[in-house]
Every structure is written in C-alpha cells, then in structure tokens.
Amino acid sequence: MADIVEAKGLVKRYGKVVALDGLDLTVPQGTVLGLLGPNGAGKTTLVSILATLLQPDEGTANVAGFDVCNDPEEVRKRIGLSGQFAAVDEHLTGFENLDMVGRLYRKGRKASRDRARELLEVFDLAEAGDRTAKTYSGGMRRRLDLAGALVAEPPVLFLDEPTSGLDPRSRTGLWGVIRDLVARGTTLLLTTQYLEEADQLADDVVVIDHGHAIAHGTPAELKTSVGGERIEVTVRETGDLPSAQTILTGFASGEISIDEQRGTLIAPIAGGVPTLTKALHEFEASKIDLFDVGLRRPTLDDVFLTLTGHVAEEAVSEEADGQKSEEMAG
C-alpha cells in the first residue's frame, strides 16, 4: 500500500535543544501508526511539522502527496489535527465551534451546520451542543476538539496524545470513536505515552526518544520483546517462597523469577484479572501470608528498559521543559 505520510531525516532544533534528530517515518494509507514516547521525546514537534505548523530545519515530509514545506496549503486541505491540548473556543458553543471550522473549510452555510449537528451526535455532544464549551468537562472538550478535526472528513488525521488527562472511562470511550474512524479508512498518526493505547489502536508502533526512532514494529512484536502481563507477589515470610512458587507455576506462562531478598516472585501469565483472582484463592487456601500482590502490564517504562537498558529519561526533558518555559516567559 502507498505511504500517505512519509518523513525523511527530519531535524528540528529549538536553540540548543534538538527536538527531532533525523527522524524517518512512514504511514501506509488506511493504517494507524502509534508514535510512542515519553514527555519531551519530540512527538508534538513531529506532528506540528506534518500538520504544517512548523518548518523543519532539515529533512523532508510528504503528506497525502504534497510536500509540507512547498505545498502546505494542499496539505492543510487533506488533514485533520487534534493537538495535545484541546483547542476549543470556550466562549462559543459546541455547535458554533464546529460550524466555524466548517465555514473556514469553505463549506456552505447549510452544509456546515448540518455537519456540525451530525458530529455533535456522533461524539455524544448533541445535548450539550448549544452550551458554551466553557461548561464542558475535559473529556467533552477533547471530543469536541476531535470533532473539529473531522469536519472536512480528511483522509489523514493527526492526534497528539488524544487521551492524556482523561479518566479511564472517557479514555475507553474515545478509543471506540477512534476505532470507528479508522474502520472507515482514515489514515491515522497518533502519539501517546501509553503502551496500552498504542496496543489498542495502532497497526504499527514507532518508539521515539530524544527525537529519533529507537524501535519499530507491531504492538504484538513490541509486547513480546518487552514481556506481557505478569503477577507480582511478595510473601511476608521468606519460608513461604517455595510453596508460593508451586502455586504460581500452575498459572505461569513462562519462567518465574524470584527475588529471595525481597521475598518477591514474578510470574508471566495470560488471562489478566481472572487468573490473578484464581491464584489469590489458592494462596488463601494454603494460608500463605502475602505482603503485596499485583497484576503488572508492560508500560512505556518497561519498553524503554528493554530497548535502552534504562527508563525514559524524564530528567533530560524536564531540563528542556525548563528552558522552554523560560523562553515562553520572555
């Protein structure tokens, strides 16, 4: 399938900070690419370049057949963008927000209004549609912002951390909406800090750190390399370790690792919470006194640990963030 988004050797510097450091990336038409990376990795910078908001210092990018630097106007006609922070006009109602975007896409008066109502319906905002966006919850603003990106039914969509800051329920709701979009053939580039989100939505995942890609693969490949979910159990008495190990062996899908010092056992499993519950019943039946127990799913940190041998370096991005806020302050 043809690549509808194609970036080659993108470099973007902010003073001394190198936000993108020679990034290559392709998104085949009709697929979802998840761009996974910690805070400060360069996700927003990349999306901004692809959406023609920023010019790269080096490298080229093509979106829907047009060069983002030479033909930005043509690119803008074919993309939808929902930025990292919901950019809705809070003094306008939900309807007015969408109608305004429709008019700016040069839809006629009626077409623009009809589309606004239709989107409010799709995004479960019909009832709140005539209230000002000021009264909306975080989740509602996010949905309105996303709806704004879809007004012109663009073939390519960029979503920058669409669910960050949302409660789990709104997050799952938004995932559903995004899946529906993709099912209708939209090409999507989505950035996220959550491995789980990439797993839920993306066909392919690119992991970025300090402005370059450090891994590329399907979510399944990524998870396999990192390890799937596991039960972590800590016993109160180290004497219980052998019997605890015997119980976990019945559930483990691989080798169990034991930390004698801490009294902790880690067992890879399949089956999630039900499996954990069954295991707990057996611990209780055997009267083993547990100090701590939990189900762990791999996170971005685990990905980084596996890929780079260290967790994502927040320190570096914090320092950079500091510089950024200084610059912003004048």
Add this chain to the structure above:
Amino acid sequence: MNSLAVAFADTTVIAKRNLIKIKRVPEILVFVLLSPIMFVLLFAFVFGNAIDIRGLNYREFLIAGVFTQTVMFGATFTAAGLAEDMQKGIISRFRALPMSRAAVLAGRTVSDIAYNLLSLVIMALTGLAVGWTIRTSFGEAIAGFALLLLFSYAISWVMASIGLAVPSVEVVNNAVFMVLFPLTFLANTFVPSNDLPGGLREFAEWSPVSTVTQAVRELFGNVPANAPEPPSWALDHAILYTLIWIAVIIAIFAPLSVRQYKRLQRA
C-alpha cells in the same frame, strides 16, 4: 473563489467569532465602557478646573485628547486577544486549516473596531453631558469619529505584531503600556504642544498622536479661537498628515504581522 474573496469570507467568520465573545463575556464591556467615562470625568473635573491655559476652554480642548488616548489603548485588545488565542492553542488550530493566512489577524483588527466604536459613543455622550460641544456640522463630527477609528485600526495592526511576538497576555499588557503611555503624553493631547520643553516639543509637533488629536479638534470645532498658528507643517495639515501615517502604519504592519503569523514557531 479567488483568494481575495476567500480572505474576506474567512475574515468575516473570525470577526464574528470575536464579537460573540463580547456578547458572552459582558464583564469585558464594563471595562471598555467604564474607563473612558472615568477618564472624561476625571479630566473634566480634576484637570479641567485646575489647569488654566490662556483662557481656552480646557474641557473642550481635552476631550479630543481623551478620545485619542482611549482609542489607542483600546487597540491593546488586539494584542491581548491574539496572545490569549495563542496561549489556548486556538491559533494553532486555525493555522492547520486551509483558510486565508491573513484572516485571523484581519478578523481580529476588524472586530476590535467594535470595542473602540462603543467606547467612543460612551465617551461622547459623557462629554456632552459635562459640557463638551460640537461646533461644526454633523458630517464633520462623523468624519472626526471616523478618523479616530481609522487611527486606532492602524494601531491595531501594530498591536497584532506585538501580540504575536510576545508570549503571554500579561506581558502584552505591560509591553503595550510602556509604549503607549509616553506616546499619548508626549503630544498635544492634554496640554498644547508649545508648552512642552524643547526637543520633546518638536517630537510632539510631528507625532501622529498630536495630529490626530488636532484633526479631531478641528473636525469638532474645538480649536480655541485665540489658538496660535500651528507650529509645524504636520499640525497645519493635520488630517492629511494623519491619513498618511495611517496608510504607512497599515502598509508596514499588516504584511509584517501576517508574515509573523505564517512563521510562528509555536506548536
């Protein structure tokens, strides 16, 4: 649609959006309307009685100065509005749309005329209530108000450029105050320019702030009968000179701020 029609249509959409905000946040209006009333009254009753300038009717002399100062500060709305939209990410949304690249700025400057029109009306009514008189025809008076609005429209484009360059609403307000405050005082707004010390006096005699004030005084018939000959060509041809400044300011700052908008380095 050709690009001019597109720009016009988009500008209308943006201006409408800005005007809705006036309707939704009426608190803003309180300041837009109260501070001009306050200025007119303060100047009329505090300075108007305290300052005595060679027999001229100081209240009448002052009102054009207060008008000029208020519409200049009114243009600050342009900078503050843009800075706010930028902070909230709304500008980024607009910049990713296939819309005219001038419309966000043009829409903003156009809708800010509404603020200034409103405050002019309020000031004029207050002024009339405390003894200001228009001694010319209706047409000339309208021309006086139109000139003030045009002048503030030009200042709005300067403000657009400042608003795009400065990172936050607070900084905008301080930056603008620093520039506008001296400009409005180093002029014939509140005292005749020939009362200023040398150096400052020449500056004031050629400042467009002085000439717009002078032009408005002429159009309202508020130039004292015993006023000395205008001391500079600029003041002698106040209307023409002001119109030239308006044209030059717009010709420089409109393209400049559109260029800034296109090249914004913020995601």
